[in-house]
Amino acid sequence: MNAPADTSVRESSCRPGPLRSFAAILSDAWLAFRDARILWLLLAAIVVLFAVALSASVEPKTGGRRYLDLAARALSADMTGIDLSKDSLADVAGRLDGSLSMITRAEPVPDTAADGPTTTWSVTLSRNVVPVVGSLATADEITSRFGQIPDGRLWTIREIRETTTGLAAAVGNQTWELTVDPGPDLRILWPHRFSLFGDSLELTRPEGAPLGLEVFILQKLLSNGIGGTILLLVSVVVTAAFVPTMIRKGTLELLLVRPLPRWQLIVFTHVAALLFVAALLGLLIVATWLVTGLLTGLWSPGIILALPSLLLFFALLLSVSVFTGVVTRSAVAAMLVTVAYWAVLFVVGLMHLQVVASRIREDTIDKPRPVSVADALRPRPQPTRREQASSARAPFHKTTVARVVEGIYAVLPHTEDLDTMVDRQLMRDFAVGGRLRQLMESPDFTWARGIGLTLAHTAVFLIAACVIFSRRDP
């Protein structure tokens, strides 16, 4: 016998809907989040970390003459359009214009600060043209090319006055008196000393390090690196309890009786947790950006990319945690499985990086190593005995281990791409060069693949969790 609907009881104004359900789950997740003491410890630790970073002092070293010399040497080749992270010195060699320039006198203009990244210089520039191959340069050419390097513009010429005598011109020798202002990118490459706790702990070598490199390391440490890792680890611990708490006996029934489909409980919990972690990551990244900006005056916003990168990575970890939570109903299991999965991603990602690096090494083995300005200024290390020994062996990317790693990496969600893309942007912003830059610039890494595969894997874990949860008897 089918019973007619009972409608005579006073209806309350219940209008269940996904939006209202989501708001309720969001508020529930917030209270669960707020309840986790470890989270507040984490926030305290992060505040301390940033306070320490803020205690840093960043002081420019001297080095104007070296950078002026560099700019003069660079006049020998037309470097427009050269990307030193990809092109090697051999490519540059083809662009030599048959001249050699040097600085014969350089002194700070009176009334400006002594040798530093903001000093204006009075400079005598001398240029010798190789007979037949080269030709005389005009003042305009010098103005447009002096200080222009692939990583940016080191110097700009404010005034130029040619002092070449007729006789000297005849033998291909030109001289100019220049007034040179610091260019927009000089500071990034200028060596600075970096010390913590009001100068008491010096972290750079005596000659200092390029300011851009310091900012890069600091930002990486604070948000995309250690800061982000700690925050995500704590978030994994806190959120691992969400689903098992929700679906434990006695609590689950109170939720299943509500007028919403079961999958919404899972998906909404996932999204709610993700929103809180997004807020935490946002705070971390904005704080990083503020700290490095305040310390160095470099306000390049590339670090913002760490937010989507870390958040997508966490979305994946969270979906693994939710899936494990649904299957095992245990917070500890969810936490351990998630951390183990993370460890696998990390190790395989790291080994995959080695494979890519090995392939790059082989591709460029006979070519001179590409250099950037930051690289050119650093003393070239001699190859160690180990490096010499390893070059005799088969390259890593041709070993069985490498092939296995590549096989595993192919089916994993390529979260390494996300991290690499952030590093690539930061290295570009801060003109960081060297071997790591070459690796980061490898076409093996793309945003599209990192985002696409991470999202796809996240969706698979979540859908599996929803299907299992919907079919299971409480």
Added chain:
Amino acid sequence: MQHVVSTQSLEKHYGPLRALGGVSLDVERASVFGLLGQNGAGKTTLIKILLGMLAPTSGSAHLLGRPVGSVEARRRVGYLPEDHRLPEYHTGPSLLDVYGGLQGLPRQERRRRAAELLDLLGLAGREKLRIRGYSKGMKQRLGLAQALLHRPSVLFLDEPTDGVDPVGRKQIRDLLLAERARGVTIFINSHLLGEVEQLCDRVAILKKGQLALVGTVPEVVGDKSTWLVGFDGPPPGDQRWQSARLVPSGTAGLWRLTLDSAGGIDRFLDEARGRGLLLRHLERERGTLEEIYLQLADAGGPSS
């Protein structure tokens, strides 16, 4: 007749175990229905099927005219599970806010309703206390509040007064009777037979997954043919009565009276008056639910 709950030959098997074996049941609107049975008799399984949490192996069930399991059927249902565990990081109001939101109550209404219910259930003044600081009775009251929050048309309560003190029990009973008066249908699972007797209009006894008995409380317990009588002064001890048999009842001053045959109680009263005895107490003896329940529990199989 409108039935709020209606099942036809409902069966639920867990592998070889038959948790429910063909339960057909109708519950009328605005009544309190008590479901009794020993542990493992299938009470909770039946409730979970009605709430759409479990799928029946066979048979059909309707709740408020809609097939069970549909989201629509759950809209106007309140549920208090047995051994419920409320998330401990909540306070009373914050938990009701979350559940009210899932139920689709607008913010204003769930605030007002939560305050009203916390007050009604004696939890007012504890709004800031986290649930982890609650006593068992307080948790039970809050559990009841969440079931009543959205003014459901039908309530499923599994051991609603579990862990609540006698004063609280009375409050809860009054509250449930008030809900019934508003037209709410209440489905109660309980081991407290006295309470079921006080509250329920109809009861059913489940035994090994089958309905052993269904009916109103008087129907189920039935009237006995014995009476309890008391006289002003002791009755003549070993007098022989023509119309009845009289034996001490166990309570001082009261005798259990078994009427012999037709003629009924009037013949006995005439006889007593004729012997000059003044009647001080006369009460028809009735069975208790407990007696019926224990009889059924002792019997080998379902008696229906």
